[in-house]
Amino acid sequence: DAGVIQSPRHEVTEMGQEVTLRCKPISGHDYLFWYRQTMMRGLELLIYFNNNVPIDDSGMPEDRFSAKMPNASFSTLKIQPSEPRDSAVYFCASSQDSLVQPQHFGDGTRLSIL
Amino acid sequence: GENVEQHPSTLSVQEGDSAVIKCTYSDSASNYFPWYKQELGKRPQLIIDIRSNVGEKKDQRIAVTLNKTAKHFSLHITETQPEDSAVYFCAPADQTGANNLFFGTGTRLTVIP
Numbered sequence: 001d002a003g004v005i006q007s008p009r010h011e012v013t014e015m016g017q018e019v020t021l022r023c024k025p026i027s028g029h030d031y032l033f034w035y036r037q038t039m040m041r042g043l044e045l046l047i048y049f050n051n052n053v054p055i056d057d058s059g060m061p062e063d064r065f066s067a068k069m070p071n072a073s074f075s076t077l078k079i080q081p082s083e084p085r086d087s088a089v090y091f092c093a094s095s096q097d098s099l100v101q102p103q104h105f106g107d108g109t110r111l112s113i114l
Numbered sequence: 115g116e117n118v119e120q121h122p123s124t125l126s127v128q129e130g131d132s133a134v135i136k137c138t139y140s141d142s143a144s145n146y147f148p149w150y151k152q153e154l155g156k157r158p159q160l161i162i163d164i165r166s167n168v169g170e171k172k173d174q175r176i177a178v179t180l181n182k183t184a185k186h187f188s189l190h191i192t193e194t195q196p197e198d199s200a201v202y203f204c205a206p207a208d209q210t211g212a213n214n215l216f217f218g219t220g221t222r223l224t225v226i227p
Contacts, residue, residue: 035217043158043203043217056211091157099211100146100165105157 002026004106006092012112018080021109023092024073033103034067034077035091043091049075082113116141120204120218127194128226135221137204138186144206147180147187152220153200161202162189194225 005024013019025032033048047057052069060067064083069075079086089110093103117140127133137147148163164171164178164187171178177190187206191198204218 042219045216048211099207099209102148102160102163103150103158103205105159107157 004092004094004104006090006106006109008109009107010110010112012114013082014114015083016081017113018078019082019086019111019113021077021090021092021111023075023077023106025075025092025094026104027073028096029094029104030097031095031099031101032069032075033093033095034075035093037089037091037108038087046077084113087111087113116144116206116216118204118206118216118218120202120221122221123219124222124224126224126226129194129196131194133189133191133194133198133223133225135189135202135204135223136186137188137206137218139204139206140185141206141208142185143208143210144185145209146207147178148205148207149178149189150203150205150217151200152203158203191223194223196225196227199223199225 007022030051034046035043036046037043046059047067048055049069065079067077089108091105091108093105095101095103119138121136145166149161150158151161152158162173162176162178164180169180175192180187201220201222203220
């Protein structure tokens with residue numbers, strides 16, 4: 001299996017621009033998670049999906065952030081408009097069939113907002 | 115929500131010595147206790163996990179012990195090697211998700227050759 005695939009690996013853009021991060025989970029995995037990692041706040045869960053349905057988005061920082069999962073093999077995390085404080089590494093992870101299974105992480109997207 | 119704490123936040127050991135990292139949690143419903151390792155610039159990866167019906171699990175140089183009564187579980191690494199240097203995270207969970215899947219704050223382990 002190819003593992004969880006994220007794109008792009010790096011993104012540098014100016015504040016105010018729209019940013020779209022993409023994730024392809026491991027085939028057959030029912031759960032998909034989006035995390036943000038910073039030195040100050042550590043690894044934070046933003047939102048997770050079960051069978052393409054958003055279950056808990058309480059970690060999404062504000063309305064500028066949105067996430068979708070139109071099908072079982074694709075998810076996006078969008079920031080519009082972006083701000084410098086959004087700079088972080090964003091990870092996508094998937095797990096097989098429950099919340100009490102190992103999570104498999106993608107390589108992350110390093111986002112820099114200038 | 116869940117309150118997850120790791121101790122220590124940083125740990126330096128000589129190569130060949132043992133390292134122990136402790137994770138305390140508050141949600142008594144937690145029944146899955148994984149440890150993840152994140153090397154610098156890389157993604158977190160599961161290294162060992164334990165479930166609430168087991169007190170200890172070992173995989174070569176790595177072991178995890180669980181004390182459900184006291185609500186803590188620990189990662190033990192024996193005969194440490196330089197490649198063990200990384201940040202380690204605990205992430206206790208239960209299926210309801212009510213604890214919001216918190217990851218611990220991480221422990222930076224440095225193994226000195």
